[in-house]
Amino acid sequence: MDQPIKKPSIKLSVYGMIVTAVGGVSYFLLTDIPFIRNTAAPNIALVVVGMAMAVWGVVKRRSKGTIIAAGVSAFVGLGLIGSLTILMKLPEAEAIARTSDLLPDFTLPNQDGVPVTLSSYKGKGPVLLVFYRGHW
Amino acid sequence: MKDAGGAVIAVSADSTKDSKKVVERYKIPFDIVSDEGAKVIKQYGLLFHEPMGRGEIALPANFLIDKNGKVAWRYISSHVQLRVDPAETMAEIEKLLK
Incomplete structure (x- = not known):
């Protein structure tokens, strides 16, 4: 009697999809934590591992289930990586504030509408420039 | 100041x-x-x-600019809720004004 050949299960791809989803979704839920927001290291790791698992699952068993799981995985995984690339790109202006010795001059109205120019203090005295949130 | x-x-x-x-x-x-x-x-x-x-x-940030217009000290917060420490700011000002 022939034993039916046992096909590898689709579980690996499904787990891979779940791992990817956890990595991706958790990033957006945990952005208040500076480590997560600035590096997204655990999220990237989860997403990469998840995608690898899902794809490996397809290699081991090519079926509708594994292909769908791998597809969702890729979508979420690449979506996270894509979003991070956009979110974490430091605009050039930021580099100026962080490293440049000379800051951009400006003239802005004070609370009485009188214009205040930053460079007007040059040669006169030091300035403490405080950027604060206000009401926004 | x-x-x-x-x-x-x-x-x-x-x-x-x-x-x-x-x-x-x-x-x-x-x-x-x-x-x-x-x-x-x-x-x-x-x-x-x-x-x-x-x-x-x-982002909250403080810049201490010296008489010649150069940045003597800066602090840029990494998070909108992290305010600059006033004690640190005062210490830096005092250092500059010495």
Whole structure:
């Protein structure tokens, strides 16, 4: 009697999809934590591992289930990586504030509408420039 | 700072009307300038995009600029809720004014 050949299960791809989803979704839920927001290291790791698992699952068993799981995985995984690339790109202006010795001059109205120019203090005295949130 | 011929300038995106209210309410002895439209905030690279799409906000930051217009000390917060430590700021000012 022939034993039916046992096909590898689709579980690996499904787990891979779940791992990817956890990595991706958790990033957006945990952005208040500076480590997560600035590096997204655990999220990237989860997403990469998840995608690898899902794809490996397809290699081991090519079926509708594994292909769908791998597809969702890729979508979420690449979506996270894509979003991070956009979110974490430091605009050039930021580099100026962080490293440049000379800051951009400006003239802005004070609370009485009188214009205040930053460079007007040059040669006169030091300035403490405080950027604060206000009401926004 | 005034005695040293300098100034403290606070910058926010509030309107001059709102800044005036703040100055009067807290009896603030220095200037609060209005960067409506956040133009200067953007120039300084302090505009921060909230990832959840909650909008744009300025990162708290302090710059201590010496008499020659050069930056003697700076602190840029990594998070909108992290304010600059006033004690550290005072210490840096004192260092500069020595």
